[in-house]
Amino acid sequence: MDPDSRREMIVRAALPLVIEHGSAVTTRQVARAADIGEGTIFRVFADKAELLDACVTEALSPDHALAELALVSMDQPLAARLTEAASALQAHLDRVGAVLGALHATGGRGRSGRPGSPVGTPDRAAGSLPVREALVEIFEPERESLRLSPEQAALIFLGLLFAGTGMPPAGGGSADASPQWGVRDLVDVFLHGVLPQPVRI
Template identity: 55%
Template sequence: MTTEQPRRRAPGMSPDQRRAMIIAAALPLVSEYGTAVTTSQVARAAGIGEATIFRVFSDKEELLDACMAEALRPDHAVEQIASIPMDQPLADRLAEAAEALSAHLERIGAVAGALMASGHRRRGSSTGPAGRRGASTDLVKATADLFEPEAASLRAPAEQVALVFLDLQFSKARPGEGLSTSDLVQIFLHGALRGEPS
């Protein structure tokens, strides 16, 4: 006869871990419902009791602000860009970077659009140091690193070239409108004219 082992509770999370888990569960709901999302919906998505949300957030507004701050964070895009294989041609590296940036901007747009359309105004401030057009220093560095194998052929230092590339990405039309990612990369690398300049 075997004796039944007492059940162990899962190890507890730190407040920061719990906060991150709740935000991750809330982001898709906020993108869909904006301010109409309920803490009950978020709790179900996170697999927790609703009261747990209020152990790490003072109110729903603070949770919505945290979701917007998370959407603005470029960490995922930075990781994707930093993992691009450097043995590919530069055009392919830049196309992959452009796709990572597009996904980042779409996420920002989905969360910000849903919140703004439903009347939410952020109480918080900016989430960190940023360069031109909101590009974080980490994002600029990761993008500049893509140009390093061709550093001797660049018209300007890699960081300046990266900033121009990021400006182009941040200002391009929404996906499905205008030029493809490949076309944008080719124009960025080779200019608007075909063939050799006269």
């Protein structure tokens, strides 16, 4: 196995452990999960901190979410396309939050090198430009019927997705009991607003 493939395999094995244990995860645990000798880890990573940074980089990467967005069928109505897109992006943000949250809670080293420093931002976590461009493609078939351009709509939708994280579900309930706003609720509010009837301003 070449070094890049070995790094990728080790990071894949380490990510669930980082989510579970944060920075307290040991290289022995990672080696056991990857079914390799502990020394193999240090052939491709200088130390555990470098391995943790690689895990953060992988968590922040939007590649998997972009692959999911590319699979959204454009034959569906816009609401269905946006629901699939929001689900893919929410899953990505959940993983980012789980990794960064676990590291932060255990005093993990951020990329700044300061203990407990946060790593990444929501904009970086969602992949920024590539994700916005993928969302623009989802809006594109409705370009002529939209009040905004697909570019503007994609930016607002992405912002609403970030804002929706941690909001209580529609119809009441506490944020503690259900920390994520349902993607169907998000899409419905995005497309139809919060009032039962449109209001001219």
